[in-house]
Amino acid sequence: MRPVSAAETAPTLVPWLVRAESLRVRAGKHLAVDGLDLTLDTGVHGLLGPNGAGKTTLMRALATVVKPAGGTLTLLGASVDGRADLREVRRGLGYLPQQFGFYPRFTVREFVEYMAWLKEMPKAAIPDAVQRSIDRVGLTAKADAKMKTLSGGMLRRAGIAQAIVNEPQLLLLDEPTVGLDPEQRLDFRDLLRDLGRDSCVLVSTHLVEDVVAACTDVILMNEGRLLFQGSPDDLVARGGPNDAGDSPAERGYSALLRQHRSNA
Template sequence: MQAIQADNLVVRVGGRKGRDAVNGLSLGLGRGVHGLLGPNGAGKTTLIRTLATVQSPTSGTLSLLGTPAGGKLRPVRRRLGYLPQHFGYYKRFKVREFVEYLAWLKEMPPALIPKAVREALERVGLSDRAEDRMKSLSGGMVRRVGIAQAIVNEPELLLLDEPTVGLDPAQRLRFRELVAELGREACVLISTHLVEDVAAACTDVVLVNEGSLVFQGSPADLATAGTASHVGDSPIERGYTALISAKSTGGAW
């Protein structure tokens, strides 16, 4: 079973006079770590929000963990983990309390929550900050708390929107190790602007532009799409540039 199955998916934003941020996208993703790449405005965040059941499809079909997106989503949401690009929190919450609260919202059995929270904080290296207030944390630490709440329920489908923003190089390396572990049992989709993170952490790359699927394949396949004449400091960056330039109606920046 594919964790994500989208067929001719359209998601309109901005009401009737808005635009199709996701435009006829067809995609199937199963277990593993998948990188979602694309320029600003490509539709990545809208797609992630739709997969997280925050936003509803306009047309087409979407199935999540075997359940149609138009069906009963509550059971699906218990099996999801989601880190938005920007997330809010009560500043006076302790780190532990915040992750516990999100575990409760995910309807985890109360008896399992304390242990699950401890393990999630340990996995992101924040065990020693569990009793600190959220307002006292650095930006990178807040991001790591966000990752902890996303994985606290051991999700079968994990959606991460720009998860490495604010992380230092050592933390990004640990993050790559963590998602590799998670991808052995779950479908992990990481939306990012950092091509090098995708090359290092992901077994599969999904490239979107102007709301449509441009490429899906391995990082090695993406690296072969470019030539020395394309912009980029590495083969995978040049492959990314080549595919985006070919698809973009406005030309490469």
């Protein structure tokens, strides 16, 4: 027997957990993502942009809900362009859409268990994983309450729990803070920072301050294209005292949009 080198036993490294090149994605007949180039790695990435910028369509493409209309898309090291079987990629994903469906008579625990089963998690691992995800979103006391009895904010937290139950490498959260009160939003920021240590987390939101507080990276889209990608400090530096906004980050956001529109 020959000795096995460390290089042979080391895990395979993926250069980028998300890589899109000239990506085009349609929402119905509308080309909502148009020639997007984007790379994402481990960390928390905030996705900003006005209504109609293409954020939700991009999230749906990254979640493999819709197929790209053009360009290339690689997720977790695997190309998804034209692939018929995406089960292996989907096992490494977590996704919270803007509106998610659930059975009203399910308890929170049953709902998260069902989603864990759909994600093809090992049966023996599901109970502990479900309890852990429920605890992380602060729904421990409501674990056995029926989904139909939850408030809007609690429903959103149940949605986050199902998205993280499989400890995904790529976590996609579309407007996750809708319905959360200020205290819950602060807790959610802490959860994001924790998740971003080992995973690639993409959070779409209109709340610029949440992005600055919790994200390591900021992405700004408009009209299906990438306008900006950089750190929260880079975003703040783009704004000036005469730009619209109640905070330095909001002024940086509005300055970038104004500059783009003036050049269009």
